[in-house]
Every structure is written in C-alpha cells, then in structure tokens.
Amino acid sequence: MNETSEVDLERHSNKMQKKKIARDKIMSTKIDKKGLIIVYTGKGKGKSSAAFGMIFRCIAHNMQSSVVQFIKGGMSTGERNLILEKFSNICSFYTMGEGFTWETQDKARDILMANSAWEKAKELIRDPKNQMVLLDEINIALRYDYIDVKEVIEFLSNEKPEMTHVVLTGRNAKEEIIEIADLVTEMELIKHPFRGGIKAQIGVEY
Numbered sequence: 001m002n003e004t005s006e007v008d009l010e011r012h013s014n015k016m017q018k019k020k021i022a023r024d025k026i027m028s029t030k031i032d033k034k035g036l037i038i039v040y041t042g043k044g045k046g047k048s049s050a051a052f053g054m055i056f057r058c059i060a061h062n063m064q065s066s067v068v069q070f071i072k073g074g075m076s077t078g079e080r081n082l083i084l085e086k087f088s089n090i091c092s093f094y095t096m097g098e099g100f101t102w103e104t105q106d107k108a109r110d111i112l113m114a115n116s117a118w119e120k121a122k123e124l125i126r127d128p129k130n131q132m133v134l135l136d137e138i139n140i141a142l143r144y145d146y147i148d149v150k151e152v153i154e155f156l157s158n159e160k161p162e163m164t165h166v167v168l169t170g171r172n173a174k175e176e177i178i179e180i181a182d183l184v185t186e187m188e189l190i191k192h193p194f195r196g197g198i199k200a201q202i203g204v205e206y
Contacts, residue, residue, distance in 0.1 A: 035164040036182040037156055041139055041173035044187030045205070051134050051167045052079045059087050063131040066124040070117045071097040071137040071170075077206040094120055097137070114146035125160055132165040139170025142177065149174050156180060 038054075040047040058065040067083070072095060083091050096117030097110075117138075124133050141147050153176050160166060168177060178184050200206060 033163065034182070035160065035162055035166070037160075037180060038165065038167045039139075039173050039177060039181045039184045040167070040169045040187065041171055041178075041184070042187035042189070043171055044189040045192065046187050047169045047171070048079075048136055050185070050187075051136065051169045054165075054167060055079075055083075055091060055132065055134055058132045059083075059090055062090065064090055064129045065132040065134070066092045066127075066130050067094065067134045067136060068117050068121045068124065068138075069093075069095045069097055069136045070114055070141045078203065092124070094124075096120060110144075111146045114141040117141070118147050118152070122155060122159075125155075125164060125166060128161060130164060132167065134167045135169070137170040138168050139173045139177070141170075142174055143170070143172045149176050152177070153180060
C-alpha cells in the first residue's frame with residue numbers, strides 16, 4: 001500500500017469518526033416513538049407501491065394493519081391478492097371505490113363511495129389493534145372535494161391514537177394535509193413507459 005493510500009484511509013477514518021459523533025449527538029435528542037402521519041404524493045409512479053411496502057413491513061413484524069382503497073375498483077392487484085390470500089388474519093383490506101372518476105362518470109355516487117370509505121377509515125384508525133392504516137388514493141378524493149379536508153384534518157389531529165401510523169397516498173395532496181404530516185415524499189415523474197405507448201403491466205403497476 002502506498003503512502004498516498006494510507007493518508008487517504010486515515011483521512012476517511014477521521015471524517016467518519018466525526019460524522020458518527022455528530023450523528024450520535026443528533027440521535028440523542030430524538031424521542032423514541034410516535035404514530036406518524038405519512039404522505040406519498042406527486043405525479044411520479046410508486047406512491048401506492050411505497051405505502052404497500054410499509055404494510056408488508058408491518059406484516060413481517062407481526063403488526064396489525066389495515067388498508068382502505070378510496071378509488072381503485074374491482075381491478076385485481078398483486079398487493080390485494082397477496083394480502084387477502086395469505087395475510088388477512090393480520091391485515092384487513094377494503095376496496096371501497098369503483099374506479100377512477102373518468103370511468104364511473106357519476107359524481108354523486110363517487111362522493112357517496114368516498115365518504116363510505118372515510119367512515120371505514122375512521123373506524124379502523126380508532127381500533128387500537130391497528131398499528132398502521134393505509135388510506136390508498138385518499139388524496140384524489142380530497143382533491144375533488146368528495147371528502148371534507150377539514151374533517152380529515154380534525155380527525156387525524158385530535159382522534160388518531162398516539163401510536164397509530166396513518167399513510168395517505170395519491171397525487172396532488174392538499175397543503176393542509178402536507179402541513180400536519182410528519183413525513184411527506186413527492187414522487188417526481190421523469191420518464192414513463194405510457195408515453196412510449198406501453199400500457200400498465202402486471203408486476204410493475206399492479
């Protein structure tokens with residue numbers, strides 16, 4: 001090993017030691033646990049996929065969880081099929097929507113279904129057995145004002161159990177939702193195969 005490499009290794013070691021000291025100092029100021037409000041939004045793909053990744057992580061840790069789908073209708077998806085077939089004892093799954101708004105073309109029914117989904121969501125969040133509740137594509141229902149965002153804010157702020165995690169997905173998350181959230185991730189669209197004439201594919205989108 002030459003002299004330059006030894007100097008570089010020592011410099012790197014010193015840098016990492018300083019970083020660890022700084023990191024440990026930061027971590028010492030953090031509280032241990034809190035039920036989080038988590039938002040996945042943006043025009044890019046992967047919002048529901050990221051949220052379901054957290055649900056499967058809960059399942060792996062034997063943590064009770066629930067899913068409410070606000071928009072997706074009867075379309076078969078890998079996540080739903082796997083949960084219903086293998087993990088229904090630890091994760092309850094409710095598909096409350098009937099499809100995207102341009103498919104149903106019935107605003108009154110969309111509003112009725114969205115509010116039914118919200119009532120189910122509140123029931124599941126209140127249930128102390130649930131440690132995480134995923135509200136899949138609720139942001140879309142909120143965007144179209146199918147559900148009163150003020151009611152959602154008030155409920156999550158005042159009635160959500162302290163240790164329950166709630167995950168909200170869907171593009172165009174309202175600023176009020178972002179404001180109360182603990183974790184917000186915006187998926188950025190850079191390229192999409194649909195623009196190249198490729199439809200949604202099994203194993204990728206559903």
